[in-house]
Amino acid sequence: MTMQQTATDSNGLVRPYGDTLNDGVVQFSFTLPLPHNELACEAARAVGESMGLSEVSVTCSRDLGQGFSFFVLYGKMTSGVDVSRLTVTKAEFETMKKEAIDRYIQEHFGRKLVFLGACIETDAHTVGIDAIMNMKGFNGHKGLESYHEVQAINLGAQVSSDDFVAKALEMKADALLVSQIVTQKNVHLANLTRLVDILEAEGVRDKLVLVVGGPRISHELAKELGYDAGFGPNTYAEDVASFVVQEMKRREMR
Amino acid sequence: MTMQQTATDSNGLVRPYGDTLNDGVVQFSFTLPLPHNELACEAARAVGESMGLSEVSVTCSRDLGQGFSFFVLYGKMTSGVDVSRLTVTKAEFETMKKEAIDRYIQEHFGRKLVFLGACIETDAHTVGIDAIMNMKGFNGHKGLESYHEVQAINLGAQVSSDDFVAKALEMKADALLVSQIVTQKNVHLANLTRLVDILEAEGVRDKLVLVVGGPRISHELAKELGYDAGFGPNTYAEDVASFVVQEMKRREMR
Amino acid sequence: MSHLIIDEALVAKARESAKIIACQVKQAVNGLTTSTIERASLRLLGIDGVNTEGVPLVNIVVEHLAEQNLLAQGALTPVVAAMDQQGMTAQEVATAVACGALTLTKSDSNSDKIKNKTLQLASEACRKIAANRQQREQLIQRLGKGPTPYLYLIVATGNIYEDIKQATAAAHQGADIIAVIRTTGQSLLDYVPYGATTEGFGGTYATQENFRLMRQALDEAGEAVGRYIYLTNYCSGLCMPEIAVMGALERLDMMLNDSMYGIIFRDINMRRTFLDQFFSRMVNAYAGIIINTGEDNYLTTADAYDQAHTVLASQFINEQFALMSGLKNEQIGLGHAFEINPDSEDGFLWEIAHAQLIRQVFPHAPLKYMPPTKYMTGNIFKGQVQDALFNVASVMTGQTIHLLGMLTEAIHTPLLQDRYLAVENAQYVFNTMRHLADEIEFKPTGRIQARASEVLAQAAQMLAEIEQIGLMEAINRKMFADISRQPDGGKGTTGVIVKAADYFNPFIDLMLGGASNDNATNSN
Amino acid sequence: MSHLIIDEALVAKARESAKIIACQVKQAVNGLTTSTIERASLRLLGIDGVNTEGVPLVNIVVEHLAEQNLLAQGALTPVVAAMDQQGMTAQEVATAVACGALTLTKSDSNSDKIKNKTLQLASEACRKIAANRQQREQLIQRLGKGPTPYLYLIVATGNIYEDIKQATAAAHQGADIIAVIRTTGQSLLDYVPYGATTEGFGGTYATQENFRLMRQALDEAGEAVGRYIYLTNYCSGLCMPEIAVMGALERLDMMLNDSMYGIIFRDINMRRTFLDQFFSRMVNAYAGIIINTGEDNYLTTADAYDQAHTVLASQFINEQFALMSGLKNEQIGLGHAFEINPDSEDGFLWEIAHAQLIRQVFPHAPLKYMPPTKYMTGNIFKGQVQDALFNVASVMTGQTIHLLGMLTEAIHTPLLQDRYLAVENAQYVFNTMRHLADEIEFKPTGRIQARASEVLAQAAQMLAEIEQIGLMEAINRKMFADISRQPDGGKGTTGVIVKAADYFNPFIDLMLGGASNDNATNSN
């Protein structure tokens, strides 16, 4: 059934659903830097109201000590969102199978493509990039190392952007696969921007396909940062490989 | 320490605290009547933004079937609440001990006071009113039956407002203790209003002290509905008894 | 399965006491019937619908018969006599009575002719029910069912159409059993509302049409998920027998049906309740419906540790009443609950002791295990953990019917997402601990064993005492749930009727015999 | 305590192999020292602080000595010689060297006079540490400590002052142990940052001042809650020995210190790591600090079921290295984790088998049990349940150091409220299941017993193999964590220095002897 048509309120807006259409029920929780007392509970309620919720009820309040209090609340969203206005930005490509990708490379490039991967700067989380590049792969999806027409080089973790770019030039990489897992204090934004800056300084940015992935990476974010694509959780080697080869073809890279 | 002064942002507003003052972190979750796909996730994010949150991230989305999707999100509240503007409405009385209450009644009224209690209309939850009225009490706080100067009559559950008022007149009750536990579809509001209407129709409303209690009853709500006081979770017999006797004195009832 | 050492002699003694207790009650109410038993019988005859004021025709006819002083002989024969004379269907007779066009008289209503016709009509009704029962068995045969503990979910929106949405979603999420919670207060209505309803508080009206709509939806869902989905409702309150009939006609699979709940928690008259539960369980038994008893409720008003033995004692009694009504052991879903104060040290050990004891005392009963409710709070995150430990206890002790705990128990009736999270919680725990029960043994010298033995001894002792004073007096003495009720008090007393010598109701003989093929119980 | 049947002969054999493996490594690195060991020694001598570029004086002095080709004899004697000649404190010497005012020379640096002076200064340093150790014991004596499993909480705001707020709140909520997580990347810095810091990513810089500030805050919190609060940090990365010294001087109570983690997870050179871990553990041992090993990390890159035996094998090796450095069994907090895929049937049974096996193989070790992390998701409600079952496993198998699982593990470093909910979860489970471990036995013919025996056999087998090929080759062959490292590769290789014949460092003899009163370990 197509809920979009049916599941909206009179103004065609979609609202959260508790147990009745458009009741707008939302659960939320947060901590306030206030000692635990009635006033703090009032403040919690006010927070809910300031978010445009009605019938806000504080179902739980706890003293966290040190002048902090924790709250669980329920409330009802009075407005709604216009789904017809929303757009999903995702990378333009369709995922092919391993074999198809190898064939595609033979047909369109007639040579092995070089994919260079790393988890850059201070980030030491290799499991993600390994899942994409190493033979073993992830959830039964083999990694890029297993592709005949791909030379997959995984530099591992904590690779400085400079070393990464140097290696890219040395290996004449066709695609750079960057991983960023740690996002605290938005450190990933700084790291990713730094890499792009260096690539542009070296004047090689448009000579290669640049993609980034990580649990909190979206395609939208990647584009904003100047990457060709971004990949989130549960990505597999075939996804990124499919994008890279189709993107190279689109950009008539040889 | 007095956090109110210290824990505010530059505009003196208090914001949710994640791990840094004024970071505004809020957790929330809800269901949308949309089939589970990227668009639904976008819609979820839009809901968060429409609540005035920034950096909204959907950390979990699940297909509930039937064209419904569930989401867990985190976001950051950009505004804040002005605690100095907030007021806590609570009943004006101070809680006395059982013995003190009995003495207070002897001194000021010189007779046993009649407290009539019930869980009215369709509501069948007696545990709450029993906790207040029955000998046994609650959490080691004896109930009104154990007070020498109080005649506590507990009519139990599902008492219609008419029967309740009739009994009140018959017993010449000084105070009516109403319990409402079920709040679904705001049935308690209807029930509580009905009772007040009948009391006024009978012209006895101001001849007695009328209080209501329940897990989702606040003093504020009670006042709005025309009750003298409202009591929430973890109320004990001495709380309500203290209020009643002090209120009777204030109103110079004899 | 892990095992406790159980004093079988003591179990036998307790069961014997319970049997005597049940017989005493049966004697005490022999020679009595109730208005709702008569209405139920008329429903079986095919009378349905309401008048313009929404009063069910069965109520009108029964009141009419009372006015005519004909009720004592049973409502069936006067109606059948009228059908015979007027050449009308039962429904037509009822309609005629309702609009005052027809007055029922004694006439030849207790002639053999009419009695025979009544018997025939009654057995037709029984065949309908037997057919439903067979259909259930065929569906289970074809679709199969989930592994135990079965996931039991409630819907309670107040609106049958919202309920259906939520129930279907729940089935897709993994529910094995769907219970439609009744609206508050219906249990005290002395009639059964009619038609599809969309307004209820804390639950949805139990009407035959609502039963039908939900049954249909769940049959579809069952086909979709490849698993038979059980439907449950409440056979409880002032209309137990009529709701039993409705459930039998609409192929419900389970019904909450307790021999004392109405007395204790709804202050319904004792005799009325004992009569109604007997008739209604007889219908449940014939329809192959599994009953769920309500001992869990005791622990919401009484302490789960101190009063654990009252739960066991009550289960022994409910078992005997059930067997008397023709229910098979596989149909007796005795209830208990995980309600020990979460703050008490070793509380989980006592929950295990209680659950495992009951599992072994009633080896064939599809035990109904209720989640923590009383000590749930507005802290939904702690609630998830309380429910997780409940799930652990259930799989560790091999429970059968597992009511899913809701993280929002203390806040509101379940939201769609609450139910999803509850299913996810239980499925994870059950799967990752699948064979834990086979792996562990309880130390024979341990605390768990000692606690179990203590509870059994207390229960046997309590039953011995009740055997002396009688069940009605025991209830009067607050022996269950800390609540006292007088034998002659309570609601619905007026509906208790003394049967005349010529009272005739063939359903009792027809149904007590059990359905034609006997092993065809909706068993686990 | 419930017990598994363990093949003690096999355990002895495995332990013997591990001992040989450790000795082989010790031989291989004999005659070597590292830049950070020398810097650590200078810190013990009292050199602290940084130059205007923020370079620590100890780094400057050690590099200076390298340039003068004096490092091979050890950093201590040349500095002491200068102190002697110039009548300066060690700090003054370092400052002078830093600003180029002083050049260190060989002079009489290996005369008996200087060696004696060095020895005296060194034993002074040791007395300081012994004093801290005694103070810890007195505080524990007076304040007492919580019951096991100890609640271990991390703070990781990046800002030491926010960390202090959160740590204090955590102590009030019930934490027994506070770990300040390090900022990402610090482990690869070849120097230790200086002073109080407020900027870090995913953690806070480990500096001596940060250690001091947190120690002070936790001592106050401990007084307030009437319970000694343990402080933990990371003795790991390129500066293991220096951080060990900082921890000893600032009375930390626990340090993450693994003999192979740096190699496997940070690609640090093998010899460097083996040398550093030996010296740092020696300091830990002397300071009465409990170490936490890092086997749990293997399960983040390798599968927790398939590779369970590699965890056990590594624990045997870590144990032997630890004993070599003078650590007592009560100081060896071997690590493991609850990381089996939550979707695998009976996964919980295998977790119990692993945890109980390790508990019995290392009866005196304060085992460090890590929560689920890898399979945590953005679904915080399911996360609460995963953490609840982890808590159940911990109390069922008598673990000692219990890292609290965070419902937001997959999302962000813990918020204040996440930590509160984690403590609440664990305290509820531990209390309600307090004596469960005493109550249950595992069936000798059961799956749990079989799995435990299998893992032990595999681990013994693996150790026998490593005994043949050597540990460095084993790591090269990906035998741990599915990660391969070359014996001569890795970071920090240049910091490995061949000792000269006249190398002199009295700390080894002074500390290996152990602290004056021997039973005074910070034991449980």
Ligand code: B12
């Ligand atoms: C395993 C792990 C570790 C291991 C890493 C081992 C290793 N060699 O990788 C160890 C224990 C060493 C570790 C250490 C730390 N960790 Co860590 N760790 C995790 C953990 C538990 C799992 C991550 C993981 O392996 N996921 C599985 C993989 C397969 O998923 P994935 O990374 O998302 O990758 C998939 C997609 O994102 C995508 N993808 C990822 N990269 C790429 C790249 C490309 C090109 C493409 C196309 C796709 C792609 O495809 C992959 C497969 O589908 C997470 C918590 C969690 N459950 O997520 C914390 C977590 C990531 N760690 C965290 C932190 C803070 C740290 C530390 C900094 C803490 C500390 N100071 O000790 C340290 C230091 C590490 C450092 N310097 O960066 C935080 C990050 C918080 C934040 N949001 O910033 C987390 C979230 C835990 C927490 N809540 O605190 N960690």
Ligand code: B12
């Ligand atoms: C016990 C219980 C029952 C028992 C009641 C037994 C009995 N004789 O009371 C049984 C099993 C019978 C029951 C049935 C139902 N229940 Co019920 N029940 C609960 C439960 C688990 C606990 C309530 C309780 O006893 N709390 C303990 C007492 C001590 O706390 P309290 O009531 O808040 O009272 C304190 C204060 O509020 C205050 N107070 C209360 N009253 C008064 C009065 C005065 C004058 C004063 C001064 C103070 C005061 O003082 C008390 C002591 O501090 C709650 C869930 C929960 N955990 O809260 C659901 C709950 C209240 N029930 C609920 C529902 C829907 C029902 C049913 C309608 C469902 C159904 N259709 O079957 C039925 C029908 C009952 C009816 N017709 O009303 C919902 C209500 C949802 C809502 N917000 O509307 C709840 C929240 C469960 C849920 N999430 O669905 N229930």
Ligand SMILES: Cc1ncc(COP(=O)(O)O)c(C=O)c1O
């Ligand atoms: C046997 C039984 N009947 C009925 C109910 C429901 O209550 P009510 O009487 O309001 O329908 C319960 C409680 O859940 C019960 O256990």
Ligand SMILES: Cc1ncc(COP(=O)(O)O)c(C=O)c1O
């Ligand atoms: C022994 C050990 N050292 C260090 C760390 C922390 O990693 P890092 O090297 O980034 O400090 C860990 C992982 O938690 C560990 O187990």
